[in-house]
Amino acid sequence: MTLALTVNSTSHTIEIADENTPLLWVIRDMLELKGTKFGCGKAACGACTVHVDGEAVRSCSYAVKFAEGKQITTIEGLGDEKNPHPVQQAWIEEVVPQCGYCQPGFMMATAALLEKVSSPTDDDIDKNIINVCRCATYYRMRKAIHRAAALMSSLPLPESQNT
Amino acid sequence: MNVKIALIFSLLLFAGLIVGFTDSVATSEYTAVVYNQSDSPLPNRNFDKMMDVLTHQRCMNCHPNDNIPKQGDESHPHNFGVAGGENDHGFQAIKCTTCHQPENNAYSGVPGAPHWGLAPASMAWEGLSRAEIAESMLNMKTNGGKDHKALVKHMTEDELVLWAWQPGVDASGKLREVPPVSEAEFKTAVKQWFANGAVIPSE
């Protein structure tokens, strides 16, 4: 079947036999955007987190058919080196990543949180950021989340971010 | 005597189906388990059938008394500290819909149905007796203002309620257990129980 997707503000038309294929694999292997990670395929680790119409969604558990007509944002669309999203900027300033594999999922989850709660408390962070990081970079992540909140409140948001 | 034998026979058949069901990938049908409604010796047959369903973990897991959804056939607290939050649909950014979509996902084993979420705290059934659950359900102050007609419609037509009979596979690919009464039977029992005045038997 043919599906029309909008990913990072770009329209794509894909041909896919199984409309229940997880959105993750379409993003990674058909659209060649590798920043969204496979960690468990069970919506448990959060490495595959993307935004669907601005909401955090775990793409390994999201049939691609549901994505038709929606705005999908991946880590590649969140920001880039020239125009980083405040969350990415904060991640750089706090030097958060170690192995780095889970980090896009965490940044996407954080960006979604900051859209809802501009200045999250530690409790908000504990409840909403429940991805898994085996390097256990949580200590710096928490600092980076608070920093991102500060960056977002004092700086104008870049145009390209967050469809 | 005949009635007893028929009942035992159908119970055995039912047990066999349950056992067979766990190893089968086919969707279960309960058509073999038909109680003879007019001859039943059980006075509260409709109520009991309805409650057999409502107290099953497919229903109870999302009617908790602590805002924490339960998971699995043994009803453990939802992994990762997930809770219903203020609106029973999750926290600000991690919502039920972050993982749960309008239908089950066979690849991840994450269950799904429209408006997936917790029942409101007023409809917390965890820890209540069958009669107390029924009272809570009938009370328009706690049930979201539903009269009998609306309740029947909710219980026999709502997709999230009826998900209990299409619960899909879990994370390890095993089919989830369904309530011990078939969907058709449940609907009939609900309709008859309300039609007969929604009488809650004394415990």
Place this chain on the structure above:
Amino acid sequence: MNQDKKNTKKVSRRSFLVRGGLGTAGVLALGTYLFRNPIRRVVAGAINTADAPFSGNTDTPIVWFEVTTDNYIVLHSPKVEMGQGTFTGLAQMAADELEVSMTQMRVVHANSASGNVDGFATGGSTSISSLWMPLRELAATMREMISSEAAKKLNVNTSDLSITDGVITGGGKSMTYAEAVMGVKDWKVPDTPKLKSLSDYKFIGKPIARVDLNDKVFGAPIFGMDATLPDMLYGAVARPSLIGAKYIDANTSKAENMPGVVKIIKEKDFVGVVANSYIEAHNAKDAIEVEWETDKNWSTADIRAMVEVGKGKAYVIQKEGHPDESLEDPTETIISEYWSPIGAHAQLEPNGALASVEGERVTVMISTQVVGLTRDEIAKRLDLDKNEVNVVPTFLGGGFGRRLHTPNAVQAAVLSKAVGKPVKCFFTRKEEFQNDTFRPPTHHVLKAKLKIDGTIEALEHNVSSGDVAFGSPIVPRIAEPVLGADLGAWRGGMIQYGAIANYQAISWRVKLPFATSWWRSLGLLANTFAIESFMDELAVKTNRNPAEFRLAHIQDDGRGKRLKSVIEAVVEKSGYSDEVINGKAMGFAVSTDTNTPCAQVVEVSIHEAEIKVHKVTCAMDPGLVVNPDQVRAQCEGAIIMGISAVLYEKMEVVDGALTPTIYGPYQMALMKHAPKEIDVVLLQGAEVPGAVGEPPLGPIGAAIANAVFRLTGKRLREMPLNLDKNIVS
């Protein structure tokens, strides 16, 4: 400076080769001297104290550096980057001797065809320490080589040249490294130049931002799972759920008709499928009916019974004085037992590889900690020369020891050969959890006798563990009869209190029916949990402050001095106290791992039987610190990973299968479990870099358990620490 010498082996002129005008080759042949000493205890002591050797390629020209035309320096790292920050540290070391800026440094993984493949592995917290001398010498040598070419081109004496940011200036003229390098055919290799003094370094010792930061923040496709090749297909291999399952045969008739299937491949030892997509490959694999043979239906209880001290074979790995005699009288001997469970690696990127077999040429892109071994195993299976197999390491989505064995690369290569196209073949998460090379469960029996003055007369540590190093393909078979005891299992298991007159450590070796192997810090986590919990028991028994009690038993040599320093530093920084204040208690513990002492104090409270760690103070002496920010990051991560293992993680064996098979049920520390304060104090008790990535995992378990004791009076003896729900603090 003595330690400096051990690691010093000058780059010889003869072995310094140059290829293509851009590459240089360096050779350091320190090999496997660790295993040559036949006296077990001496060897054991040596491993515990030795500086890390670098065991890189010894006989062929290999690329270390490239100078690009736009004047970047590309360092081909023989060590892989799995989060530990090695790329950044190596870049700092090279940049300082090369006289280039950090922004001019690029670091890539050396591939096995052209780069320097480390014969050992990336692991054991040795990457920076083992390359400390060789890499700087190589960089300094290359700087001299380039500058002598520049002198010729600029027509000035080399002594009149100065270098800043890779630009050579002399006689009023200047040229870039790139310009100096271009066109040179015959390189003159000088004697290894004198290295700069530490105070002259601009980057070493500074908190330089990670060189891989942008790639990891903007989602660059840098991991094994991100690798692609044209016409690539997807593979999946059936893996067993049951312990000890051997592949017998498979009925593939159903799978053959599944959508997207290209080919089903039946080998003597596995069955796999190649399909057009990841999902189709795994759907088809799931439709294969595999016949597995198993001999026993294992349970957690079976495993626990096997691991008991006394069941396996005993090896004394450390002995001083007369501990047996001192501990003879049971009425005067204090005995305690501790347990740790099976632990999973649970790294986020599943194992897998992208393999391309074209005739006799094989290319494999993979997250591996053993580039050379991966290459050798593929060559062996496909009956090819090693030189025909190029292993291209990618960034690792977590290592932790899980990628020290990569049979999956062989499987991917076999699948690729069968279809004549590149095949990417990865584990599912369930397959990861059930086919892991687990941290082995352990049992510890500690014995002590106290003197009348409250000090220790004799101390004994028995550790029984499944294998860690033995059975691993990177440890030579010869090591087993020589060592007897598993060097991984007893890591951290020796007694660090040299002022005690009589002590010994005994390692009991148990062969378990499932794979156990390297897990970050190896035995250190469980061994320190046991020894330092026991030391706390003794301190409590003798009414001593736990830190002072440790200090009283440490010898006055160089190691002892460093050990005392971290204890004193952590006590001062944390303000350690035995008092319970506002429902919070402190816990103290200290460990020494491969020459790096580390002491920690934790602040813990208990709420509804849940142990909460609020703050961790960590004082560590890893010697010279190349990048203090990344050493701190390693401490923070190791501490939280330790908290995860100590408070939550546990694999069970149920009906013959390892379980759970997914995150969540396999409980791990999440954001909410991480302490909100981590205070790291770094001491420098040596002038060379030592181990960093693993030592901070040592003290955390005992520190938490010791704090819980102060809150509850209850001594928790089993990981994961679990308080009875009835206990109220």
